[in-house]
Amino acid sequence: MMRRRTTLLASCTTLALALGATACGGGPVAAGGGGKSLSGQTITVAGVWSGSEQKNFQKVLDAFTAKTGAKTQFVSTGDNVSTVVGSKIEGGNAPDVVMVPQVGVLQQFAKEGWLKPLSKTTEQSVDTNYASVWKKYGSVGDTLYGLYFKAAHKSTVWYSPDALDQAGVKPPTTYDAMLKAGHTVSDSGLAAFSVAGQDGWTLTDWFENIYLSQAGPEKYDALAAHQLKWTDPTVVEALTTLGKLFKDKQLMAGGQKGALNTDFPGSVEKVFGPKPEAGMVYEGDFVAGVAKDQFGKKIGQDANFFPFPAVDGGKAPVVSGGDAAVVLKDGKNQKAAMTFLEYLATPEAAAVWAGAGGFLSPNKKLDLASYSDDIARETAKSLVAAGDSVRFDMSDQAPAAFGGTKGAGEWKILQDFLRDPSNPKATAAELEKAAAKAYQG
Structure with a gap:
């Protein structure tokens, strides 16, 4: 999840090649054309972003203004997008565009009748420039409502090169080898992993990566839609695999108690902060x-x-996840x-934030x-190369009561499992009970 989270543009030549010689303000483009065609108009864009993310997205808004003449206003919603947007609609002050961070919320908006289908121009750009999985996640039924502009790659394990070098281990390619490498790191004086158990969403991400690899994409899709029950043997198997990490005191910084008292930023600090306690963080x-901005680390x-x-x-x-x-x-x-959405669908728009940092685009035409x-x-190359094998964060596809609420549903149940991973079958039953109630609601 982590939804909140130097040149500004690639060269004019690069963009011109990507957009058919129209990227740098020459002739009209899919974004509505040059020539200040929207002068005097204003659009309001709402989203969860704050801090550096909001600052970098503003650069995209400014580039749109420079191209079309339209003024823009960004409104930060905080994490509870659906509540804020719903209240603004009721108050007659609806934003024009919302950057939605969850598939489940997009589907909710569509079912409420709040959304306009996207233009044929945007749909054509999505068909041409994106793997079809992104169109699927942006659609309800056969209607495209959402354009995925910003993506996250949630299958990355971050490590301190010094810690792995000191232990004499290389980045592993299998899960078992990763745990084995973790024991070697632990033997060298650091815990293997820093786990952010205080934030339940990180535990859902651990589970999802294991489940997708172990059970396969078809089962993943069925479980995400609750067409497969959480009591299925594949779920129990994935929990058992995750439990190998959770119950191994050598592998987690501070053991289970330490993990449950560590939030996401704290988990990064335990690897990349001034007093490292672990060699890796997933x-x-x-x-x-976080490693760069808060702890001054040079990435790479x-x-x-x-x-x-x-x-x-x-x-x-x-x-993956995305907005x-x-x-x-x-x-x-x-x-x-x-x-504006026609503009966001172009490599030109993605290049603005890509150059500023802290951004990945699913647009395969972006240089x-x-x-x-x-x-x-x-990471961008890996995300794009995965094509239609990319799967969206499962908890973000679920109703918020199950997959997106602090202290409830999947977040809490997996925290309880971290505390006591001895009975994966019982945990699966608890997950099914909570899922059935949330999906029914």
Whole structure:
């Protein structure tokens, strides 16, 4: 999840090649054309971003203004997007565009009748520039409502090169080898992993990577839609695999108690902070931003990653998350809003944030040279290369009562499992009970 989380543009030549010689303000483009075609109009864009993410997204908004003349206003919603947007609609003050961080919320908005189907121009760009899985996650039924502009790569294990070098281990390619390497790291004086058990969403991400690799994409899709019960043997097997880590006191910094008292930023600090306690931390590509911004690490030198390894002979998983742009029916400027989404669907728009850092795009037409560092290029390349094998974060596809609420549902049950991983079958039963109630609701 982690939804909150130097050149600004690639060269004009690169963008012109990517966009058919229109990227740098020459002739009209899918974004609504040059010539300040939207001068005098204003669009309001709402999203969860704050801090550096909001600052970098503002650069995208400014680039759209420079191209079209339209003014933009960003409104930060905080994490509870659906509640904030719902209240704004009821108050007659709906934003024109919302950047939605969860598939489940996008589906909820569509079912409430809040969304406008995206334009044919945007849909054509998605068909041409994206793997079809991104269109699937942006659609409800056969209607495309959401354009995935910003993505996360949630199958990355981050490590201290010094810690692994000191232990004499290399990045592993299988889950068993990762645990074995962890024991070697532990023997050298550091715990293997820093686990952010205080934040339940990180535990869902651990489970999802194991499950996708071990059970395969078809079972993953069925479980995500609750067409497969959480009591299925594949779920019990994945929990058993995860439990091997949770019950091994050598592998986790501070053991189970320490993990349950560590939040996500704290888990990164335990690997990359001034007093390291562990050699590795699993989470998405956004770990790099924390390591760089808070602890001054040079990404690729002081902090690096390896892909989440394959489990029990399965394929290495690629789990993603992302923010989808949608247009609200009750917005005051739908035409300009549609033009903005046409712009977001271009490599030109993605290049603005890619150059600023802290961003991955699922747009396969974006030149990788647009990214600000080699590690971002590597993670972006991995995400795009995965194509239709990418699977969206399962908990983000679930109703919030099950997959997105602190102290409840999957988050709490997996925290309880971290505390006591002795009975995977009982944990699976608890997960099914909570899922059945949430999906029914």
